[in-house]
Structures are given as structure tokens and as C-alpha cells.
Amino acid sequence: MDPVTLETDRLILRAFAAVDVDAVYDACQDQDIQFYTPAPVPYRREDAEKSVCEDWPEGWATDKNYTLGAFRKGSEALVGSYCLTRISQGVLELGYWAVREQRGQGFSVEAARALCDWGWATLDVHRIEWWAMVGNTGSRAVAEKLGFTVEGTLRQRSVANDGKPHDWWVGGLLRP
Numbered sequence: 001m002d003p004v005t006l007e008t009d010r011l012i013l014r015a016f017a018a019v020d021v022d023a024v025y026d027a028c029q030d031q032d033i034q035f036y037t038p039a040p041v042p043y044r045r046e047d048a049e050k051s052v053c054e055d056w057p058e059g060w061a062t063d064k065n066y067t068l069g070a071f072r073k074g075s076e077a078l079v080g081s082y083c084l085t086r087i088s089q090g091v092l093e094l095g096y097w098a099v100r101e102q103r104g105q106g107f108s109v110e111a112a113r114a115l116c117d118w119g120w121a122t123l124d125v126h127r128i129e130w131w132a133m134v135g136n137t138g139s140r141a142v143a144e145k146l147g148f149t150v151e152g153t154l155r156q157r158s159v160a161n162d163g164k165p166h167d168w169w170v171g172g173l174l175r176p
């Protein structure tokens, strides 16, 4: 489908465009984004270009994932990236990262809530999942504010970029 644009009190959520490559590149130099998300390490400008110009548009075009950038109304500064990915029939996974300087202001909850609301209204899905490495308390706080129930811990689910296996939390949100 074609990307949508969403609006919240403080944010515009829209598809990323070539003009955003530098902002994505800068944001993804952050150590937490590189540790807690699948962002490549080191994160090069070509990685930002590929995501913005190829992978994210293709996600929308093929209905596999729906990535939106959140931007502050007024300054249009990038706040973060928010994505719903189809992982099985009727099930989406929510993923997000926020620009370090924009954190701690409730923007991720605001953006992710708008994206989930859009998902419920538009897509034939019954469950949204959230996954995070154990210890990622920021991600967990966002998920819990959104109403996710933390359902369990998977022991040593995957190897992170420190080369060690890590436990993961999994949570779920059912169609309201």
C-alpha cells in the first residue's frame, strides 16, 4: 500500500524520504540503537541510504512492514522511527528507536500509539508483539505505557553485537 501520514498533538508521522538520510545516519550512531536494534555496526551512510530509499519504501509497497518517521511539528526535527512488521498471519511486531536528544519527552509513546491505532484500524490483525533484550528498560517502559503485557522471557534467544547470547522479553497487545 502507499505510505500514510499520521498526526498527533506534537508530531507528524510520515514515510522517510531521501532528505532524511543524514538525520537517520546521525541518529543511528547512537550506541543504544546499535546495541538494541538490528542496525548494522558500524552504521554507515550507505546503511541509512539503503533503509530510507530502498528497504522502507519496499516494506510499504509489499505490505511486509510499515515504517514511519516521527517529526516534531514546527521544527520538523526527526524524533524517531516507528515500524510495524508482519511476522505471521494476523500478527505484527512493533519496533522503534528515538533520536537520543529527543528522548524522555513521551514522543515514542505518542508516535507508537498512533501507529498501533492506525494498524488496528487498517490491517486485518489481532495481535501486536514487542520484543526487547532484557535490560532495555526504556523500550519496556514504552511498551508497558502502550498497554503491552510482558508475557515472558526467552533465555539466550540471540547473540547481540557484543558476541554474547542475551535473554529477551516478549510482550503482546491484543486488538482492543
Ligand SMILES: CC(C)(COP(=O)(O)OP(=O)(O)OC[C@H]1O[C@@H](n2cnc3c(N)ncnc32)[C@H](O)[C@@H]1OP(=O)(O)O)[C@@H](O)C(=O)NCCC(=O)NCCS
Residues within 6 Å of the ligand: 032, 033, 036, 037, 096, 097, 098, 099, 102, 103, 104, 105, 106, 107, 108, 109, 110, 131, 132, 133, 136, 137, 138, 139, 140, 141, 142, 145
Ligand atoms: C526506547 C526508546 C525508544 C524510548 O524512547 P523515548 O522517546 O525516550 O520514550 P518516551 O519518552 O515515550 O518514554 C515513555 C516512558 O518510558 C520511560 N523511559 C524512557 N526511557 C527509559 C529508560 N531508559 N529507563 C526507564 N524508563 C524509561 C519514560 O520515563 C516514560 O515514562 P514516564 O512518562 O512515566 O516518564 C529510546 O530510549 C531508544 O531509542 N532506545 C534505543 C533503541 C531501542 O532500544 N529501541 C527499542 C528496541 S526493542
